Amino acid sequence: MPPAPTPSWTVGDLTVHRIDEVPLPPATGRWLLPGATPEVVAGQDWLRPHFADADGVPRLHSHSFAFVLDGLRVLVDTGIGNGKQRADPAWHDLRTDYPRRLTAAGFPPDAVDLVVLTHLHADHVGWNTREADGAWVPTFPRARYVTARAEREFWAGYAMEEARRQMFRDSVLPVERAGLLDLVDVPAEGLRLLPGLRLLPTPGHTPGHVAVELTSRGRTALITGDCVHHPVQLAHPAIGACVDIDPRRSETTRRELLASLAGTDTLLLGTHFAPPTAGHVLAHGDGYRLRPVPPV
Numbered sequence: 001m002p003p004a005p006t007p008s009w010t011v012g013d014l015t016v017h018r019i020d021e022v023p024l025p026p027a028t029g030r031w032l033l034p035g036a037t038p039e040v041v042a043g044q045d046w047l048r049p050h051f052a053d054a055d056g057v058p059r060l061h062s063h064s065f066a067f068v069l070d071g072l073r074v075l076v077d078t079g080i081g082n083g084k085q086r087a088d089p090a091w092h093d094l095r096t097d098y099p100r101r102l103t104a105a106g107f108p109p110d111a112v113d114l115v116v117l118t119h120l121h122a123d124h125v126g127w128n129t130r131e132a133d134g135a136w137v138p139t140f141p142r143a144r145y146v147t148a149r150a151e152r153e154f155w156a157g158y159a160m161e162e163a164r165r166q167m168f169r170d171s172v173l174p175v176e177r178a179g180l181l182d183l184v185d186v187p188a189e190g191l192r193l194l195p196g197l198r199l200l201p202t203p204g205h206t207p208g209h210v211a212v213e214l215t216s217r218g219r220t221a222l223i224t225g226d227c228v229h230h231p232v233q234l235a236h237p238a239i240g241a242c243v244d245i246d247p248r249r250s251e252t253t254r255r256e257l258l259a260s261l262a263g264t265d266t267l268l269l270g271t272h273f274a275p276p277t278a279g280h281v282l283a284h285g286d287g288y289r290l291r292p293v294p295p296v
């Protein structure tokens with residue numbers, strides 16, 4: 001069966017496609033956001049049905065965003081990947097047709113020019129590589145892969161447990177050894193990588209985490225990466241992810257970001273938001289909410 005049409009949003013002249021990998025199971029929502037209890041979720045009517053299930057468990061998805069900018073085919077984050085041996089059953093040994101969906105959306109892997117990695121976690125770097133003859137090789141052989149220097153250097157100095165070493169071995173080092181990984185310095189005001197594409201430092205979840213801002217013809221969109229995992233964090237910015245490296249910094253980043261977005265027409269594109277995935281940030285009670293913007 002041919003894949004369903006790719007969900008996409010228009011940002012000025014840009015078309016931003018969501019390339020689906022897989023919905024994550026309820027166990028992932030419960031584990032990742034321990035503060036998002038069913039009671040907390042129930043306090044925010046607007047989260048259901050899209051962003052939480054009938055039991056009040058936050059829904060999370062894995063996907064990438066892809067767009068053509070300045071003549072380049074750009075991909076932001078690369079999901080979990082196929083065939084990766086992982087301790088978490090939700091991420092272990094997937095067999096999705098993600099490459100086919102990329103191709104159907106106009107992004108065949110060998111035509112991708114730029115891969116932006118918001119940070120170096122297993123569910124953001126997985127499709128950096130694919131298995132070929134028992135080895136992990138770059139999935140996007142013509143692309144430059146870009147991440148923040150602070151991010152790469154942090155992990156280089158981190159006492160990684162074996163599972164994380166494994167992830168680096170199968171999904172980061174092959175790209176680095178192929179000479180395809182570019183480390184960029186991201187100053188506090190952000191880094192303009194291309195006309196209309198800026199990397200914004202959004203540290204806390206990881207030290208070198210970046211969000212991706214897109215602008216075209218006066219319109220703006222922001223791809224969250226993992227500085228916001230789920231819309232419940234708009235209502236409760238203090239809710240962090242259990243894997244945040246620096247929870248306090250993560251919260252500060254979220255509060256600053258949400259304050260800057262509230263009431264604007266910036267389209268927030270959530271890297272783990274369940275469909276409809278995107279929306280505008282509105283002030284709501286003591287915090288914020290998302291007004292969803294469905295894909296076209």
Ligand SMILES: [Zn+2]
Pocket residue numbers: 121123124226272
């Ligand atoms: Zn993630």
